[in-house]
Amino acid sequence: MSGVFSPTRAKIKERTLRTDKWWLEPAITFGVLFSFVIYATFRAFEGANYFTEPLISPFYSPCLSQACVEGSTLFGWAPVSAKVLGFALSPALIILIFPLGFRMTCYYYRKAYYRAFWLSPPACAVAEPHTKYTGETRAPLILQNAHRWFFYAGLVFNVFLTYDAILAFQGPIEKGSKIMEWGHFSVGTLVLVASSSLLWFYSLSCHTCRHTVGGRLKHFSKHPFRYKLWTTVSTLNTKHQQFAWFSLAAVAFADIYVRQVSTGAWTNFYFF
Amino acid sequence: MTRKLNLRIWRGDSTDGGLKDVVVDVNEGEVVLDVIHRVQATQMGDLAVRWNCKAGKCGSCSMEINGKPRLACMTQVASFDEGETITVTPLRAFPIIKDLVTDVSFNYKKAMEIPAYEHPTELAPGEARMEQIDVERSQEFRKCIECFLCQDTCHVIRDHEENKPVFAGPRFFIRIAELDMHPLDRLKNRKRTAQEEHGLGMCNITKCCTEVCPEHIKITDNAIIPMKERVVDIKYDPARMFSGLLRREKRD
Numbered sequence: 041m042s043g044v045f046s047p048t049r050a051k052i053k054e055r056t057l058r059t060d061k062w063w064l065e066p067a068i069t070f071g072v073l074f075s076f077v078i079y080a081t082f083r084a085f086e087g088a089n090y091f092t093e094p095l096i097s098p099f100y101s102p103c104l105s106q107a108c109v110e111g112s113t114l115f116g117w118a119p120v121s122a123k124v125l126g127f128a129l130s131p132a133l134i135i136l137i138f139p140l141g142f143r144m145t146c147y148y149y150r151k152a153y154y155r156a157f158w159l160s161p162p163a164c165a166v167a168e169p170h171t172k173y174t175g176e177t178r179a180p181l182i183l184q185n186a187h188r189w190f191f192y193a194g195l196v197f198n199v200f201l202t203y204d205a206i207l208a209f210q211g212p213i214e215k216g217s218k219i220m221e222w223g224h225f226s227v228g229t230l231v232l233v234a235s236s237s238l239l240w241f242y243s244l245s246c247h248t249c250r251h252t253v254g255g256r257l258k259h260f261s262k263h264p265f266r267y268k269l270w271t272t273v274s275t276l277n278t279k280h281q282q283f284a285w286f287s288l289a290a291v292a293f294a295d296i297y298v299r300q301v302s303t304g305a306w307t308n309f310y311f312f
Numbered sequence: 313m314t315r316k317l318n319l320r321i322w323r324g325d326s327t328d329g330g331l332k333d334v335v336v337d338v339n340e341g342e343v344v345l346d347v348i349h350r351v352q353a354t355q356m357g358d359l360a361v362r363w364n365c366k367a368g369k370c371g372s373c374s375m376e377i378n379g380k381p382r383l384a385c386m387t388q389v390a391s392f393d394e395g396e397t398i399t400v401t402p403l404r405a406f407p408i409i410k411d412l413v414t415d416v417s418f419n420y421k422k423a424m425e426i427p428a429y430e431h432p433t434e435l436a437p438g439e440a441r442m443e444q445i446d447v448e449r450s451q452e453f454r455k456c457i458e459c460f461l462c463q464d465t466c467h468v469i470r471d472h473e474e475n476k477p478v479f480a481g482p483r484f485f486i487r488i489a490e491l492d493m494h495p496l497d498r499l500k501n502r503k504r505t506a507q508e509e510h511g512l513g514m515c516n517i518t519k520c521c522t523e524v525c526p527e528h529i530k531i532t533d534n535a536i537i538p539m540k541e542r543v544v545d546i547k548y549d550p551a552r553m554f555s556g557l558l559r560r561e562k563r564d
Contacts, residue, residue, distance in 0.1 A: 043471035048407035050322055050414075051329050057399050058379030147517050147537050154516050161467040164520035165379055165404075173472045175514030182513070185548040188541075192550065247533070251541035258495050261443040277533065 044167050055167040062163035069156035072285075076292060083295055087130035089302040090295075094210040094220055095228040097298040098235055098291045102200045105131040114200065135197075139291075142194040145187035147247045148284045191248040198239050205232040211310050226310040228297060235294040238287035245276035245283050313340050317347060317389060318397040321359070325410045331399065332356075338389050344398065345373050345384035348412070360411035368526055371459030375412050376401045381461040381524045405463060405470040418469075419460050422480045425510070426487050430499040446495040452534060453490040455527040456483065462521035462531060468514050479511035482521035482531050488512075489535035492542060507543045512536070 044052070056062070083090075083099050090100040091112035102114040107122035108131050120134050143149050154160050161168040176184050211224025243249065254270030257263055276283075300306035317338040320331045336351050345363055352359045364370040366385045373384040378392070378399050392398055406414040431440070462482040463469065469476050480488075488510065492502040506512040517540075521531045529535075545552065 042473050044404045046473045048326060048473075049404055050402045050408040051324065052322065052331075052401060052404065056379045057376065057401060059396075059399075060378075150517050151519050154518050160516065161471065161518060161520070164465050164518075164523050165376065165381055165470070168467055168471045170471075173468060173475065173514070175468060175511075175516050177511075177513040181516075185540075185544050188544055188548070189550050247537045248541060248544075251538060255538050256542060256545060258446070258493060260445045267445060 042171060056163075056165055058163070058165060062166055066156040066159075066162050069152045073153060073156065076288060079292065083299070084132040084136055085130055087128075087132070089299045090132070092298065092302040092308070093218070094207045095232065095298045095301060095308065096204050096207075097295040098201055098204070098232075098239075099132045099136075099295045101204050102135065102197075103131045104134055105129065107131055114203075138190060138193040138197055141186070142190035142243075143284075143288070145184050145190055146284065147187070148281050150184065152284075188248050188252075191243065191246055191252075194239075194243050198236065198243055201232075201236040201239060205229070205236040208232045223312075224310055225312055226308045228301065228308045231290075231294050231297045235287070235290040238283065238290045241276065242280070242283040242287040244273060245280040247277060247280070249273055250277050314338065315394070318395075319347060319351065320397055320399040321348070321351065321356070321412070322401040323356070323359070323411050324408070326408050329408070331401075333397075340390070342389050343385055344377055344382075344387045344389060344400065347389060347398075348384060348400065360409070360413045362413050369457055371457035371526075374403055374459045374461050374464065376404060376464075381464045383459060383461070383526050386526055403460070403464040405466070406460075416460050416463075418476060419458070419463055419481070419483065422484050423487070425480065426484055426491075427499055427502070427505075429491055429494065429497050432496055432498050435496070440496055442495050449493050449534065450490040452529055453486040455529055456486060457527060458483065459526060461524040461526065465520040465524045466515075467518065467520065468511070468516075475511070475514065479514050482515070482536065484510065485512060485515070485539060486529065486531055486535040489539050492539065503539070503542045503546050506539055507547070512539055512543060515540075 044055070080099065087107070090097040091103070091109050093111055096103065096112055100112070103112040104114070104118060105120045105122055106118045107128065108118055122128060155162055159168055160170060160173065176182055208226070208229040209224060210220040210222055211226060213219050213221045250270065250273045253273050254260065254263065254266035257266060260267040260270070297306070301308045314337050316335050319334050319336055321334065323329055323332045334351055334355055336347055336355070338347050345366060348359070348361055352361065362372045363385065364372040368383055368386040371383070374381065375384050376382070377384065377387050381403065384400070389398070400412065402408055402412045403414045403416070406416050406418060409415050460483060466481055468479050469481060485506070488502055488506045491497050491499070515536055517532055517537065519532045522529070522533070525531055
């Protein structure tokens with residue numbers, strides 16, 4: 041018997057005496073994250089319906105495989121063979137590790153999924169079911185310390201996705217034409233701009249970003265510019281949880297939108 | 313206006329114990345500690361409860377109220393529904409002494425394990441000067457009243473007694489952070505010892521310590537995560553790894 045049932049502690053048989061709906065938040069988190077994982081897995085393996093001029097799904101950008109459909113690669117650059125070790129690999133699977141790694145090691149998501157999926161603990165002052173706990177001191181959870189690596193990679197991805205959003209300001213020179221010109225604005229443009237903007241807010245509000253720009257300093261007074269940056273990022277950081285959810289939803293919706301337009305289920309409406 | 317309140321209080325010691333139901337008068341504006349004192353004065357003369365300032369500043373009356381770690385002197389009875397039974401138990405992370413009093417000496421032992429501030433040898437007493445922006449981060453942590461609610465709610469020790477020897481807990485992570493962020497502290501290895509001796513790596517950032525802190529110290533965001541990032545600086549940072557600085561740090 042360990043934990044709250046240890047022999048030296050007050051003898052109370054309940055795992056928790058909380059009377060509020062402590063289970064609601066982890067249940068919602070579980071439902072939303074699990075749904076996203078199922079959908080993202082399906083889309084990552086689908087390998088189709090991710091590009092329709094001028095829109096590309098954020099799940100597939102940058103498209104680096106020779107299997108990428110025409111026009112979807114970054115400046116025509118496709119360094120990865122269509123088949124890796126004899127297997128046809130969806131272009132999304134090549135790049136998925138970077139955004140996935142960034143979110144998996146994110147300090148906010150760690151709280152969310154440790155509570156909702158691993159029940160460690162399910163909520164504050166609610167006894168967890170595990171008999172042993174070593175935290176993030178050994179493999180595999182020690183890999184959470186790689187968050188900084190994924191943060192840097194995530195910034196590079198944000199640049200690519202911002203470029204995709206800029207490309208979305210193109211439109212056909214006339215209805216039905218395949219020839220594109222600049223200066224148009226569609227629902228797709230809005231969706232990609234919102235998605236890439238929220239990803240920037242999510243990345244820049246990150247705890248690692250806060251640390252990198254100035255948090256590691258002992259003497260703010262000797263680095264006034266970095267102090268200013270740190271205070272700005274600290275302000276954003278208080279909303280990191282919200283940015284995490286909104287950016288996740290925006291990326292998922294951007295992918296759904298591109299897929300629907302690509303399959304012809306939806307029409308990309310142009311405001312001008 | 314006086315009304316009746318249904319209260320369940322844990323009574324017992326290290327050998328046995330259980331929840332006892334009482335009905336007690338409660339007046340408008342009273343806090344849970346007031347009600348416990350009334351029970352002590354009128355119905356349970358031998359009820360053990362630790363308290364002192366009744367102002368949320370001494371950290372003595374920490375207990376669990378309806379399962380949540382809280383200060384009894386800062387918990388308004390009016391914050392519960394009328395007719396709701398309020399359950400009061402001792403802190404469940406520490407050994408029980410009697411009734412609502414627990415043995416929190418674990419925390420004092422941990423406090424002794426944290427190396428003290430090390431003043432620069434070249435500065436004589438009175439010569440130290442710091443600017444406000446350099447000390448304000450540490451000042452947040454000085455608000456701690458040592459109620460140990462964060463320690464009580466931390467599942468690393470609450471749910472795993474065996475981790476107590478190797479885990480200092482959130483209260484002492486803010487102490488380590490306070491010193492590591494101190495502009496004049498000269499002790500060099502706080503980050504490494506935080507990780508390797510005080511169990512910083514065991515924290516999985518579930519933020520319960522922040523949720524229960526009566527002083528609203530952002531324990532996780534402003535102390536634990538920054539300390540984890542400082543550990544990454546010296547142990548796992550890609551730029552430092554590639555530049556070889558990591559090895560130099562280790563030699564230091």
